Amino acid sequence: MDCNVCRTPLGDPIYDAGSDRALTSLCEFRTGRTRVWSCPHCGHLRGEALDDTDRYYASDYRILLDQDDEDQIYEVHGERIVYRTDHQVSTLASKLALPEGALLLDYGCAKASTPQRLLAQRPDLQVHLFDVSAMYTAHWDRFVPPERRAMHLTPPHWEARFDAITSFFALEHIPDPGGTVEKVARLLKADGIFYGVVPDTFGNVADFVVIDHVNHFTPSSLHVLLRGAGFESIDIDATAHRGALVFVARKQGPRTPCPDVRDAVQRSLELARYWSSLEARIAEAERATGDAPAAVYGSGFYGAYIASTLRSTQPLRCFLDRSPFQQGKTLFGKPVLAPEQLPDDVRTLYVGLNPAIARAAMQPMGWLRSRGVQLVYLDGVPA
């Protein structure tokens, strides 16, 4: 097992889930054992590629294809919901001053919702799309002509063509990210810019255990990856998009230093300890609850993780979710309801949200406290 960023040989994994049932980033179960290795040289975290990576992304990985305008919630301000795609467009606009008529390629674009929404604001941009799957062409048909799209392979005349290439949540899935970033560098003009977003495993700890993320980038390993493909000026921002690293890498410009590797390794070990102890903490909460009716707040990854860890889902009455796209679905055979529809008899609510924001997100729901509902958080801090 080598580091898939810097090729350093790696020893034993720092994390082993100890079970053969794993969750994907789309909250589906896969047979496989989540293990994570830490690279002492570049600070990278890696898992193992799925046995059938190519087939998985060509057919199984149907991200947000259920509904045309389906999107994930980024955050909620009072009554206002900010969706992930909108946040991605505004972050891109704030970091990249794209010239009039710029040639832009979204690499590994899936549905290409971000460039589509960007085009609505910037119709002058010449947006191109590339993906390894043919599943998304019906979406692409709406806003990009066929000559600006490629599947599986990019055409030779795309070399050295683009002013900017974007990549939203794609590199974490790719077993050989170095090869991909070198390809991106070749498709860019001499002064081109590679702009991307990848999960930040320290900001969104779920990333550490999802089995389809073969890469968990840290600031140092992302820097080493981009530098290795010839990018000189590399800016990595862990605050612009919560739970993600946003990078701007330029082929020309002053060379930037690599972020601290030791810090990445240290935080990786802490994360491994967190996940190793979480299962035991959920089991303890389950014992305390007994057979009394319970529910899970959140029907995304963390909610699914809790339900999968419970010894019995029998006492679960429902999942709660603020997202209108989730309400009406079922998970583990239980309905996903709006928070206000929580059945009266539920006294235990497992909070299945990113632990970094969970307490703040639950704060406005004082009605839960006045009903005597006990909240179980995943962060290990007593409620």
Ligand SMILES: [Zn+2]
């Ligand atoms: Zn490495």
